[in-house]
Amino acid sequence: MGDSHQRISVHTGMADIVSGLPRNIVNNILERMPVRDAARTSILSRKWRYIWSSHPHVVLHKDFFEHNFIRNKPPPFSADEFVYAIEKILLLHNGPILKFFFYIPNFLYDWGRHVDQWLLFLSRNGIKELKLDNWSPNPYKLPSYVFFCPELTYLKLRSCIFKPPDSFGGFGKLVTLHFDSIAFTDDIFRTPLPTAPLLESLKFLRCSGIEHFRIHAPRLQTLNAISSSNVKSLCSQGSPNLAILSIVLGKMANSPVQVQTINLSDYLGDWPRISTLCFDGFFLKLAGPGVVSRGLSVTLNHLRDLVLYEIRFEDSDQMSCAFRLLKSCPNLHTLCVVAAEVGRDVLEPDTSYWDAPGLMNQTLNQLQYVNVYVASGLMAEFLFTKFILASSPLLQRMRVQFSPSLAAYKRRRISNELNLPATFQASPNARVEYANWVPRIAPF
Numbered sequence: 001m002g003d004s005h006q007r008i009s010v011h012t013g014m015a016d017i018v019s020g021l022p023r024n025i026v027n028n029i030l031e032r033m034p035v036r037d038a039a040r041t042s043i044l045s046r047k048w049r050y051i052w053s054s055h056p057h058v059v060l061h062k063d064f065f066e067h068n069f070i071r072n073k074p075p076p077f078s079a080d081e082f083v084y085a086i087e088k089i090l091l092l093h094n095g096p097i098l099k100f101f102f103y104i105p106n107f108l109y110d111w112g113r114h115v116d117q118w119l120l121f122l123s124r125n126g127i128k129e130l131k132l133d134n135w136s137p138n139p140y141k142l143p144s145y146v147f148f149c150p151e152l153t154y155l156k157l158r159s160c161i162f163k164p165p166d167s168f169g170g171f172g173k174l175v176t177l178h179f180d181s182i183a184f185t186d187d188i189f190r191t192p193l194p195t196a197p198l199l200e201s202l203k204f205l206r207c208s209g210i211e212h213f214r215i216h217a218p219r220l221q222t223l224n225a226i227s228s229s230n231v232k233s234l235c236s237q238g239s240p241n242l243a244i245l246s247i248v249l250g251k252m253a254n255s256p257v258q259v260q261t262i263n264l265s266d267y268l269g270d271w272p273r274i275s276t277l278c279f280d281g282f283f284l285k286l287a288g289p290g291v292v293s294r295g296l297s298v299t300l301n302h303l304r305d306l307v308l309y310e311i312r313f314e315d316s317d318q319m320s321c322a323f324r325l326l327k328s329c330p331n332l333h334t335l336c337v338v339a340a341e342v343g344r345d346v347l348e349p350d351t352s353y354w355d356a357p358g359l360m361n362q363t364l365n366q367l368q369y370v371n372v373y374v375a376s377g378l379m380a381e382f383l384f385t386k387f388i389l390a391s392s393p394l395l396q397r398m399r400v401q402f403s404p405s406l407a408a409y410k411r412r413r414i415s416n417e418l419n420l421p422a423t424f425q426a427s428p429n430a431r432v433e434y435a436n437w438v439p440r441i442a443p444f
Contacts, residue, residue: 056096056097056099057099058090058093058097058099058100058101059099059101060086060089060101060103061102061133062103064103065082065103068085069081069082069085077105077107079105079107082105083114086102087114087118090118090121096126097122097125097127098126098127098129099128099129099130099154100118100127100131101130101131102115102132102133103133103135104132104133104136104140105135105136106135107136108136111134111138111140112138112140112141115132115140116143119143119145119146120143120145122149123145123146123148126151127151127152128151128152128153128154129152129155130146130149130152130155130156131155131156131157132156132157132158132160133156133158134157134158134159134160135158135159136159139159139160139161139181140160140161141160141163142157142161142162142163144165147164147165147171148168150173152173153173153175153176154175154176155171155174155177155178156176156177156178156180157180157182158180158181158182159182160182160183161182161185162179162184170196171199172196172198173198174196174198174199175198175200175201176201177196177199177203178201178203178205179203179205180206180207181205181206181207182204182207182209183208183209184207184210185209196217197217197218197219198219199220200219200220200221200222201220201222202217202220202223203222203223203225204224204225204226205226205227206226206227216238216239217239218239218240218241219239220241222242222243223245224244224245224246225247225249226246226248226250227249227250239270239271240270240271240272241273242270242271242273242274243274243275243276244274244276245276245278246277246278246307247278247279247280248278248280248283248309248310249280249282249283250282261286261287262283262286262287263287264287264296264325265297265298267287268296268298268300272302273302274300274302275304275305276304276305276306277300277303277305277306278306278307278308278309279307279308279309280308280309281308281309281312281315281318281340284317284318284321284322285315285317285321287321296324296325296327298328299328299330300328301331302331303331304331304334305333305334305335305336306325306326306332306334306335306336307336307337307338308322308335308336308337308338309336309338310338310339310340311337311340313339313380313381314342314378314380319380319384327362329364330366331366332364332366333366333367333368333369334368334369334370335364335369335370335371335388336370336371337371337372337373337384338373339372339374339375339376339381340375341375341376341405342375342376342378362391363391363392363393363426364388364391365394367388367392367395368392368394368395368396368397369395369398370392370395370398370399371398371399372384372385372388372398372399372401373403374401374402374403374406374414374437375406376403376410377402377406377407377410377411377413381414382413382414382417385400385414385418389418389425389426389427389430390426392426392427393427395427395429395430396427396429396430396431397430397431397433398431398433399432399433399434399435400414400415400418400432400434400435401434401435401436401437402414402434402436402437411434418432419432
C-alpha cells in the first residue's frame with residue numbers, strides 16, 4: 001500500500017503537504033508531542049530531518065522521565081543515564097531554547113551540579129520560559145545567573161532555595177511567577193517585590209521564609225498565597241487589576257503566633273475589580289469582629305465567586321467576618337464554604353451570634369450555586385446552610401458534602417431537616433444534593 005500511495009502521488013502531481021507546512025504550524029505540532037516522538041518526525045521528509053532539533057521548546061516533564069526511564073527500562077534506575085540523555089538532547093539542539101521545562105525525579109543524586117550547567121547554557125541563549133519541577137529529597141539552590149535573564153516571561157519553581165543577589169533589580173519582562181515549596185533565605189518581601197512591571201500571575205504554595213508579604217505589581221491579575229504558615233503581615237497596593245485572590249495561610253484560628261490584624265475594608269478596597277476570592281478561617285480571624293448588620297465599608301460589585309475555606313463555625317469572629325463579606329457582595333453568583341474539622345468530643349458551640357440584629361435580614365439576590373462541606377455536623381453548620389437557603393431567591397443548586405468521618409445519624413439529621421417542607425426556602429427552584437466530601441483548595 002505504501003508503493004501504491006507513492007505512485008498515485010507521483011502521477012497526480014500532489015504536493016508534499018507535510019514538507020510544505022508553515023514553520024509556525026510545525027512548531028505547534030512539535031510542542032504538543034513528547035520529545036521522543038518529536039525526534040522521530042525526522043523521517044517524514046528531508047525538510048523535517050533537522051526541524052525537531054531546532055524547535056525552541058524543550059519540555060522534559062514527568063511523563064518523559066517515566067516513559068523513557070521507568071516504564072520501558074529494566075530496573076534499577078540510573079541517574080547517570082538520565083543525565084546523559086538530557087545533555088545529549090541539549091548538545092544536539094540547534095538554535096535558541098526559549099522554553100525549558102525540566103522534571104527532577106525523587107532520587108538522591110547530585111542534581112545541582114548538572115542543572116547548574118544547563119541553566120548557565122540557557123541563560124546565555126535568550127530563555128523566556130523556565131520551569132524546574134524538583135521532586136528530589138534536597139532543595140535546589142537557584143544559581144545567581146537565573147536572576148539575570150532579561151527575556152524571562154515565565155518562571156515556575158518547585159523545591160528550590162531562592163536567594164537573589166544584592167544587585168538583583170527585578171524581572172523586567174516577567175508575566176508569570178509561581179513558587180511551590182520554596183525556601184526564601186531572606187525576607188525579600190519585607191519591602192515591595194523587586195521591579196516586575198508586567199507581572200500578571202503570582203502564586204505561593206507551601207513556601208517558607210516569608211514573614212512580611214508586600215506586593216506592588218500594577219498589572220497583577222492573580223495572587224495566590226497557600227499554606228505559607230510563617231507570614232506575619234500581608235499588604236498589597238498598586239494592583240487595581242487584581243481579579244483572583246486566594247489567601248489560605250493554613251494556621252489554626254487560636255494560633256499563638258503574633259500576626260498583624262487586618263482592616264478588611266481597607267485591604268479589599270485596593271482591588272476594585274476582584275471577581276474571585278478565597279479566604280481561610282485564619283485570615284478571617286485576622287480581620288477581627290465587626291458589626292454584622294453593617295457589612296464592610298466597601299462594596300465588592302464585581303465579586304461573583306467566594307470561597308471560605310477551613311472556617312470554624314463556632315468562632316464568632318470568623319463568622320462575623322464571613323457575614324460582613326456576604327453583605328458586601330451584591331452580585332455573588334457562587335459560594336463555597338468548607339468547615340474545619342473539630343474533635344469528636346467538642347460540645348455544641350454557642351450560637352448566640354445568630355441573634356445579632358440584622359443577621360437574618362440579608363438577601364443574596366444573585367446567588368445561584370452553593371457548595372457546603374460539612375465537617376462535624378454541628379448545629380452552627382446546619383444553621384448556616386439553612387440561612388443560605390432562606391436568603392437566596394434565585395438559588396438553583398445547593399450541594400451538601402459530608403466528611404467521611406461524620407457519623408451517619410448526623411448526616412441523616414441534617415438531610416432530614418433540609419428536606420422538610422421548605423417554608424424557609426426562598427427559591428422555589430432550589431435543588432439540594434448530597435455527596436461525599438472531596439477536600440481541595442480551589443475555587444469550586
